[in-house]
Amino acid sequence: MLDTEKRVERIDASNTAQCTIRLKSGESFSVHKNELLLMGALRQGISYPHTCTVGTCGRCKTKLSHGRISPLVDFALSPLTNRELEQGYVLACQAKVRTDLDIDVTLLDHDLILPRPMAGEITGWRLLEGDVIDLRVRFDEAFTFQPGQYGALAVSGSYVRRSFSFYDPAPGPEGTREVGFLIKRLPQGRFSDWLARFDRRGVRIWMEAPFGQMGIDDVARDAVCIGGGTGISPVLSIAHDRLTRFPKNKVIIIFGVRSQADLFALDKLDAVKQRAPKNVTILPILSHEPAGSAWRGRRGLVTDAINENLKTDLTKAAAFVCGNLPMVVAVEDRLKVLGMPEDQIHADKFEPSGL
Structure with a gap:
């Protein structure tokens, strides 16, 4: 994911x-x-x-x-x-x-889209900055998903399944047959390393989807969306959804990576910005950029970008956070310190499988 x-x-x-x-x-x-x-x-x-x-x-x-x-x-x-x-x-x-x-347990008050298995073919493969693959898959049948959800992928015939979030806007009731994923190549990653070695267009692939509920928030309010690394993938989907459903509200996207060489999603973030230039703010922040570089943007951890200068009332906004476990926990703590109620924070935490 x-x-x-x-x-x-x-x-x-x-x-x-x-x-x-x-x-x-x-x-x-x-x-x-x-x-x-x-x-x-x-x-x-x-x-x-x-x-x-x-x-x-x-x-x-x-x-x-x-x-x-x-x-x-x-x-x-x-x-x-x-x-x-x-x-x-x-x-x-x-x-x-x-x-x-x-x-x-309190069940949710909205309809659930049942996960189901489906087969498809890799139609797009592009190596981006930061050793990230922009993968696109066209499936044999249409399906639908909600913003922020993900699918479990496996190459046809393989038992290695890994989950990745959709970065596309959620489709309407008619569904979609093609979706995209942003996948970081991991050392010894059994799926990601295989995927990154060659252009895999034409390879058959299997998916079970959709899973997850991070993007569900039906209140018209400003959104602070925070993605660490390829955690930006579901953030992109959620941001498009918020702009469609609540066009009068602000969408603030904080994109945290290590260095300029890792800024792989700027084109996709710019596409979000172009939808509503006055309502969308994009804030890249680099945690390990060399001190003497030409970078003039923000430096530090994503939590350093969460402050009173966001130009939104955090007590009334919703947050959507995706990234590794320590990052998400730190962001949640920071948002609570600044007054955001816990039930307005929607998060997806993940850890490496190591395999």
């Missing part, structure tokens, strides 16, 4: 034994025994809160009142706080269902 590759785990749900999931609200649904709680819910179109699906964002936290699950990760090392752990919270994306469960 992003400035790195993100692994999407799947559990075999072929077991026909069923477990009943009862919500505090009185609703209930069934999942396969040994299926991940979140995936079982999404499979049935249930609007279960989630973003990353791999245990880093904490969006799917769920209070377990009764029943038994098997965690795929140590929840003590997850985004759950000590207090939440003591109260019985688990991450639905990492909870393998063992028995009937009683849970407390």
Whole structure:
């Protein structure tokens, strides 16, 4: 998805034994025994809160009142706080269902687009600054997605699946067949290194999509969009959506990379700016630019660009943040210090798979 590759785990749900999931609200649904709680819910179109699906964002936290699950990760090392752990919270994306469960979670009040598998062909391959590939894929059938969502990609015949966000504007109800991704080449990255070695146009590829809910915010208010590295990809999609739905509100985009040599998305950011020059502000910031260079723009971490000079009331704005885990956590803390309520911060955190 992003400035790195993100692994999407799947559990075999072929077991026909069923477990009943009862919500505090009185609703209930069934999942396969040994299926991940979140995936079982999404499979049935249930609007279960989630973003990353791999245990880093904490969006799917769920209070377990009764029943038994098997965690795929140590929840003590997850985004759950000590207090939440003591109260019985688990991450639905990492909870393998063992028995009937009683849970407390607030479902979302909008319709969910069900993830589904589809096949396509790589139609665009372009190596950008910073060892980033601009990948475009045309699928055999149309599909739709919401701004900020992502798909899990795999080369046809491969079991290596990695998730990357769409940078295109979200399509209308008729859907789209072609989408683009910004993919950072990682040392020893099994997908990204393979992708970057040669022009891969014409190669068949498989995708399951869409996933995630980062871009959902239906209130007409200013948006502060922050992307670190290829975390700018979902930010581009979200920015286009905000300008379409709320043309009177400001969109401020902070794009953080290491140096001028990594400014791979300036053309796409300029396209956003051209849609509404008076309402869009683009703020590139470089964290490791040499001191003696000709760069006259901002230097520092993305948090250094979040201040009172943004010309928006942060207490009333919404934030959309995507990047590596430490960056996103630092941005969230900075926004809260400056008065932004937590429920107005929408974030997607990711960590390298290392494979």
